[in-house]
Amino acid sequence: MQERRSNSNRSQETCSALLGVARRLFIEKGYAATGTPEVVEQAGVTRGALYHHFKDKQALFQAVAEAEAAQIAREIEANSAHAITSVEALVHGANAYFEAMRKPGRVRLLLLEGPAVLGPEEMRRIDMETGGRELRHGIKDALGENASTIKIDICADLVSAMFDRAALACDAGADIKAYENAIASLLTILVQRKSEPLL
């Protein structure tokens, strides 16, 4: 009794199983402590399948991280759809980001292990293709048209750093509201300075 499946279906299902198990183990035990034998065992395949679909363990992690970042971007986009002023858009986006990063494991995946495993430039690329792009857009609106590209980039980078640190702190048990208020104050000040360039 053998059900005939297409090749793309086979690949998709095995990749999906591998990514799901890898994601859970990377979150539970971390990248270094997660062995490929354990991953394939729980996914119901062999190491041969893994190394057929992914170049190495790092590529598996990268796929997990990219999928997670894409999902986060979708959630942010859904939760911050309606916003009138640029400040509101920024604050809504920030709150949506915090809400998304509350899902267990995301902080560890994207803020702790990601930079160490894939490097900061690769993580920055992933971030820019997902959530970071919208943040930069919001910052650009907030700063006004007289802000140079480089200043927009730096400002967005610094604000993004605060967001990440806040998510990290909340993941460690800190009060979310306190960080949200602090960041909201900073963003408000930032935008009120629109006329005379802040940075």
Added chain:
Amino acid sequence: MQERRSNSNRSQETCSALLGVARRLFIEKGYAATGTPEVVEQAGVTRGALYHHFKDKQALFQAVAEAEAAQIAREIEANSAHAITSVEALVHGANAYFEAMRKPGRVRLLLLEGPAVLGPEEMRRIDMETGGRELRHGIKDALGENASTIKIDICADLVSAMFDRAALACDAGADIKAYENAIASLLTILVQRKSEPLL
């Protein structure tokens, strides 16, 4: 011909050799790609000596990270000795931090690998015992006496996050002056708000 050395001297010299080689390899190749056989070979000892002085590879990394953080704290303290106002102290401290973090490898050690290998809470502990303590003190002065402890902590955490991100960007080739100016502006705004509490 055998020179009689004290036990503490023997330990100190082997530990020093191990830490020096480990530091260089951790910086050059990263934590995961650095093997203990390579470390002990270049240090002129055996793995037995390593595992006698350090519990495991992670403990070796932690010792390297703590030594580096302590050295950075010393450099900051030396370079920001004289400051009149609290703002000046903050800006001087920030510039001293950037200058210290320009030394090759420190960004990778303390901002990339450290959080992944030792965990964020351990890195925060190390930071608080070295440079972070002075930053928090400066922030407290800048915010004034009416700021609550929790607000001081959060503000210092967020500012520290910006410092770290700036150091990371500069390590990747970004313009240091641009980030320094951006942070200086933000700090100025922060402190000008002393009367009506910012956070």
Added chain:
DNA sequence: ACAAAAACATACACAATGTATGTAAATGAT
């Protein structure tokens, strides 16, 4: 139906980690 390619599975070579055990040097007490 048959060749080619894709999707796996199996087996192997290599390396690294941590530990257990053995040895030499230093310390402390008599």
Added chain:
DNA sequence: ATCATTTACATACATTGTGTATGTTTTTGT
């Protein structure tokens, strides 16, 4: 000064994981 004890190492081993090479099955295209 000697001897027991502890400290500082060195050696050997057991385990585990990574990546690759090779083999097998299933699908695809002609």
